[in-house]
Amino acid sequence: KAGVTQTPRYLIKTRGQQVTLSCSPISGHRSVSWYQQTPGQGLQFLFEYFSETQRNKGNFPGRFSGRQFSNSRSEMNVSTLELGDSALYLCASSSGTETQYFGPGTRLLVL
Amino acid sequence: EDKVVQSPLSLVVHEGDTVTLNCSYEVTNFRSLLWYKQEKKAPTFLFMLTSSGIEKKSGRLSSILDKKELFSILNITATQTGDSAVYLCAVEGRRSNTGKLIFGQGTTLQVKP
Secondary structure, eight states, rough: OOOOOEEEEEEEOOTTTTTTEEEEEOTOOOOEEEEEETTOOOOOOOEEEEEEEEEESSOOOOOEEEEEEEOOEEEEEEEEGGGGOOEEEEEEEEOSSSSSHHHOOOOEEOO | EEEEEEEEEEEEEEETTTEEEEEEEOTTTTOOEEEEEESSOEEEEEEEESTTTOEEEEEEEEEEEEETEEEEEEEEOOGGGOOOEEEEEEESSSGGGTTTTEEEOEEEEEEEE
């Protein structure tokens, strides 16, 4: 079985721009969770989608949004980028009842 | 507020040593505790613990959960340089929060030859 894939792997943007990250879960997994990892804050939960519905949301501003498609692929969007949004963005998939498996992440640098 | 605390934050040992990593937690309606290993990439799954007192083992790694005292330990015996990584502990809370993992700060382990 192929693992979780994320695109792009690296991204450089400037302040004020927006960005869309993509995540394809393991085949058969319907849950996709997104996390932000920074040296200062560690791994923090952004949101989780299950069967195209947002099931859980972390404490991030409304500039962070996401969606899930009928094939379980998910996208995350960050609008009006700030320097502090520079981070490794990880997505994780699960069947919904078992453990989460992480993708390789997208490293975003905001200049 | 749900919280996961790991200790120590960093550790340097020599090959062959045994290490114990700690994870304590406060979470509403505990569901599971997970250990991940992270090198310069995505966290890779090690263990999922849901019941107290049952040790899970995988090679030189083992882990156990104490739901009464709200902590878990991860043991690595006969450490190797390839064990150098950040070890992350995460907890999943009440059923309505399925899909949301709360992570600790991680323990950075360096194994010297």
